[in-house]
Amino acid sequence: MGIAIISPGRDVTVWVENIKKIDQKIRIQVYPDISDDNNVEAVILWQHPKGILDRFPNLKLVCSMGAGVDHILSDKSIPHNLPITRIVDSKLTFSMTNYVIMGVLNLHRQIDRYKSDKNRRVWDMSNPELPISVGVMGVGELGGDVIEKLQFMGISVAGLGNTIKENSGYPYFDRSRTDEFLKSINVLVCMLPLTPETEGILNIDFFRRCKKGTYLINVARGKHLVEMDLLKALDEGFISGALLDVFQQEPLPEDHPFWEREEITITPHIASVTNPEAAAPQIVENYHRMLNNQPLVNKIDRNKGY
Numbered sequence: 001m002g003i004a005i006i007s008p009g010r011d012v013t014v015w016v017e018n019i020k021k022i023d024q025k026i027r028i029q030v031y032p033d034i035s036d037d038n039n040v041e042a043v044i045l046w047q048h049p050k051g052i053l054d055r056f057p058n059l060k061l062v063c064s065m066g067a068g069v070d071h072i073l074s075d076k077s078i079p080h081n082l083p084i085t086r087i088v089d090s091k092l093t094f095s096m097t098n099y100v101i102m103g104v105l106n107l108h109r110q111i112d113r114y115k116s117d118k119n120r121r122v123w124d125m126s127n128p129e130l131p132i133s134v135g136v137m138g139v140g141e142l143g144g145d146v147i148e149k150l151q152f153m154g155i156s157v158a159g160l161g162n163t164i165k166e167n168s169g170y171p172y173f174d175r176s177r178t179d180e181f182l183k184s185i186n187v188l189v190c191m192l193p194l195t196p197e198t199e200g201i202l203n204i205d206f207f208r209r210c211k212k213g214t215y216l217i218n219v220a221r222g223k224h225l226v227e228m229d230l231l232k233a234l235d236e237g238f239i240s241g242a243l244l245d246v247f248q249q250e251p252l253p254e255d256h257p258f259w260e261r262e263e264i265t266i267t268p269h270i271a272s273v274t275n276p277e278a279a280a281p282q283i284v285e286n287y288h289r290m291l292n293n294q295p296l297v298n299k300i301d302r303n304k305g306y
């Protein structure tokens with residue numbers, strides 16, 4: 001019995017090597033060269049062809065190659081009782097936190113302004129720091145770390161989550177208090193999982209509830225943002241600019257209007273990339289736990305969708 005890796009178009013050699021390094025007895029088949037369907041007890045997925053899991057009669061475990069599981073849950077053919085795990089990794093968190101802090105500090109210390117001043121040979125010492133108050137939507141593994149590090153730096157923070165939390169150590173708002181959250185911040189960081197509730201959450205009605213001039217950072221998923229509504233919100237002044245790592249369509253099409261907008265900074269979904277060396281041990285551990293009927297680590301709640 002063994003594992004199948006299904007991630008079309010991606011070279012997964014490094015995943016195979018890292019799994020073998022831990023347990024060389026595990027038989028690994030890689031899509032599309034999966035010849036023994038009965039042998040597959042666990043799958044590791046990234047953007048798999050929908051419906052493909054029906055092929056594996058002995059499948060007992062589904063592992064995401066990344067922190068998000070939206071790419072798996074969008075496959076409605078996956079039975080509800082099949083456990084799904086995701087990657088939670090300190091290196092992934094480290095990179096994500098650094099990316100968001102980079103975005104926040106670039107705004108706070110106005111690096112774009114000084115680049116433009118330099119190009120025009122301008123020496124302008126006025127207003128060197130923009131006042132910022134950062135709100136993080138989704139304070140889980142990744143968002144929670146961003147809040148902690150920003151707080152440590154002395155930056156004003158607030159968090160928005162799904163459920164009521166006591167004693168968070170920072171101003172925390174559950175989603176029924178979204179307006180209060182939005183009125184208390186001027187930098188909005190989206191770190192939500194993509195679920196039916198959060199898809200399209202960053203839309204024009206939402207932006208109009210923000211303080212005028214709020215800056216947006218989206219590092220979660222492209223589908224959180226209604227992209228044309230961001231352009232509207234920029235034109236209306238509710239949003240002053242955006243740092244975007246994720247898009248509805250990736251790679252971002254060449255004729256997409258975002259490329260033309262000076263207020264929008266674009267990175268190609270690199271905020272935080274899964275490191276197979278760090279992820280493989282979690283997957284192997286869960287594989288062994290599954291074989292031994294032990295509780296899985298980093299298992300998602302199928303009802304919540306994250």
Ligand code: NDP
Nearest residue numbers: 067068138139140141142143161162163193219220271272
């Ligand atoms: P977690 O599951 O640990 O945290 C999710 C958080 O979102 C929880 O705090 C949850 O609240 C909150 N939440 C869920 N639904 C809502 C809602 N409707 N309204 C408000 N809050 C909500 O996820 P991670 O922090 O590990 O990851 C977040 C996402 O980041 C991933 O799903 C993935 O899509 C994205 N990502 C992007 C990467 C990139 O390179 N751009 C890399 C890695 C991840 P509660 O605690 O109350 O349940």
